[in-house]
Amino acid sequence: xxxxxxxxxxxxxxxxxxxxxxxxxxxxxxxxxxxxxxxxxxxxxxxxxxxxxxxxxxxxxxxxxxxxxxxxxxxxxxxxxxxxxxxxxxxxxxxxxxxxxxxxxxxxxxxxxxxxxxxxxxxxxxxxxxxxxxxxxxxxxxxxxxxxxxxxxxxxxxxxxxxxxxxxxxxxxxxxxxxxxxxxxxxxxxxxxxxxxxxxxxxxxxxxxxxxxxxxxxxxxxxxxxxxxxxxxxx
Amino acid sequence: xxxxxxxxxxxxxxxxxxxxxxxxxxxxxxxxxxxxxxxxxxxxxxxxxxxxxxxxxxxxxxxxxxxxxxxxxxxxxxxxxxxxxxxxxxxxxxxxxxxxxxxxxxxxxxxxxxxxxxxxxxxxxxxxxxxxxxxxxxxxxx
Numbered sequence: 462x463x464x465x466x467x468x469x470x471x472x473x474x475x476x477x478x479x480x481x482x483x484x485x486x487x488x489x490x491x492x493x494x495x496x497x498x499x500x501x502x503x504x505x506x507x508x509x510x511x512x513x514x515x516x517x518x519x520x521x522x523x524x525x526x527x528x529x530x531x532x533x534x535x536x537x538x539x540x541x542x543x544x545x546x547x548x549x550x551x552x553x554x555x556x557x558x559x560x561x562x563x564x565x566x567x568x569x570x571x572x573x574x575x576x577x578x579x580x581x582x583x584x585x586x587x588x589x590x591x592x593x594x595x596x597x598x599x600x601x602x603x604x605x606x607x608x609x610x611x612x613x614x615x616x617x618x619x620x621x622x623x624x625x626x627x628x629x630x631x632x633x634x635x636x637x638x639x640x641x642x643x644x645x646x647x648x649x650x651x652x653x654x655x656x657x658x659x660x661x662x663x664x665x666x667x668x669x670x671x672x673x674x675x676x677x678x679x680x681x682x683x684x685x686x687x688x689x690x691x692x693x694x695x696x
Numbered sequence: 697x698x699x700x701x702x703x704x705x706x707x708x709x710x711x712x713x714x715x716x717x718x719x720x721x722x723x724x725x726x727x728x729x730x731x732x733x734x735x736x737x738x739x740x741x742x743x744x745x746x747x748x749x750x751x752x753x754x755x756x757x758x759x760x761x762x763x764x765x766x767x768x769x770x771x772x773x774x775x776x777x778x779x780x781x782x783x784x785x786x787x788x789x790x791x792x793x794x795x796x797x798x799x800x801x802x803x804x805x806x807x808x809x810x811x812x813x814x815x816x817x818x819x820x821x822x823x824x825x826x827x828x829x830x831x832x833x834x835x836x837x838x
Contacts, residue, residue: 499736499762499764500736500764500801500803502802502803539802539804540804541804542804551760552760552761552762552813552814552815553759553760553814553815556760570759570760571739571742571758571760571761572760573739573760573761573762573813575762575799575811575813577799578802580800581799581800582799582800582801582802583762583764583799583800583801583802583811584802586762586811588739588742588760588761588762
């Protein structure tokens, strides 16, 4: 199968390439399932970045969050031909924006995404849904990015603990796809500065460090939603 | 509008009333026709339909849906026989371009295949023309 990784450079350029790998074998071993186009000429695989549960488990078979961005990799497969230069085009730009190989959730709804040749022929197309997030969850990860589980609304840490975490958006029962900016506000309830949160070098990951005993309320905001967790740090 | 009116009587059994060699040949009546046939399904819960009824030629699409369709035509060819021109000199004209766009599909071994893309809500008309004639489709994007 001929592989056309048109997503990689663009995704990295806007800071969304956290989960991408320049090694196709590695990407296939840990990556999400591809979604086949209507013609079977191409498969579309999301660049999952922070290893979000929705992206890894479902591939493109989940809605993209309004306001989120998602890099795509196109696997092109027409017998006897390598891939021409491919571009993406959205049928309804009010639902999906296209920036190179990255799609952006502009508004709720659905739109087909056309994979176009340089001569503006349609190589293949898929349909993508976009939905607004109604809840946010904080997900804890192992250092290699694997998911441990979802943060409880209240939890206890020990001084010296350092957690790798990401934020996932949900719409009712579905985890939404895409990467997005998240801000954290820490309200100290007890102690001086029990907890510090910094962005990881990989976009979408964040590190929470428990520095000293105390209690904090962390309010995170993303995609016009907010979520609170309370953390007590014990000596 | 032009449409195929092909009257063929079933002649599976001679005893069912097929004409004998001495009887006049059955009357066939042809009319030129150009049509689009859908070859992909719309996404779940969305609409993507091409109606090719004798009195109704209509394309109904949900906003944002793309649908692949194949051209088919039928007319009297230059050698006097009736058949398909294979949609020779095919052109598409849309009265309201943003509402519907038509792109050639890159499908090896599948010529005359195009993708209809519903880009804005409303009604418009798609004119499909080949050497066999012109067919107008009412297009509804909902």
